[in-house]
Amino acid sequence: MKNIVLPLMALCVFLTTAFIGTPAHAGDYDKISFSVGYFDVFDDEGAMDMRAEYRWADPLIWQIKPMAGIEYTSDGSGWVGTGLYYDYHFGNNFFLTPSLAVGLYNDGGGKDLGHVIEFRSQIEVGYEFENASSVSAGLSHISNASLDDENPGAEVLSLYYHMPVGMLFQNAQ
Template sequence: MRVIFGGMLAGLAAFFVVGTCQAQEFSNSSNDVAQIGFSTGIFNIGSDESAAEMRLDYRDDHALFGVLRPIGGVMVTSDKAVHGYGGLMADLLWGDHFATSFYSSVGAYHDGDGEDLGHWIEFRSGVEVAYRFDNKSRVGLGFAHISNADIGDTNPGAEVLSLTYTVPVSAIFN
């Protein structure tokens, strides 16, 4: 799994290098809107302590540096673990109907009855590939890694596979 995560980080780095040259294809595009995301999946894949994951996040539409958007949310698991987080994300829009999102965040983690990840501060980084509907809602498959970046005595980390549905904020509150 660490090899997969390393590959994701390398891809993310390449994404940002290309993005600085072609920022008009990213999240500051007129095709992007603020979104609320609802996710469900498997937390700690491949472990004896895997659990169901549910997540709610907010994805802002105000781009920083023309590419990065704020993201914040909360994850809970069936083992009563909770992770509240905030960070930055970037979208690569592929035509009208496909998007790849990359994000990195930091937040507070409580293990509940689940996996002890070694510290109460945990970093979450991930990638999501989604289909965009005409109304700008999305359905996507995501992969994330949660880790304390070795600030704790142990750093077992956890991988998360999730299915996400995002809906424009304007569709909820208008």
């Protein structure tokens, strides 16, 4: 399964460059985010990790915004959750995005993380294109925060592609 991660990451980069167009700013649009990565990157039990997230543009408080997502691994584990994120822009088109989410986890045939409730903390660094789509690399940690005696946790290294929701429908007319 490790052999498929690189081609999927290349596909994400291709999709990003294929949609470059109208100038905009990331903070102005709700975004749909897709990622592919490697689950449990620092352990031998690794698996391919795939995610889809919806990130709202309107802040709840200050510039902290809501998000919801689903995650699935090639060994059958899954997570669905919701949380908060913050986009910090620096330079012309670069950004740093920390996030924190809580969700429900099912280990399927994958790693047992010790509890059905799992927290995900993540940091991303990325680049935004002129049309408000972007790519980023993220490192996340999933853990039950000691809700159970067993709390092995897992780290995930991901490559994201983020696109404004409107881009899905601009060619449908």
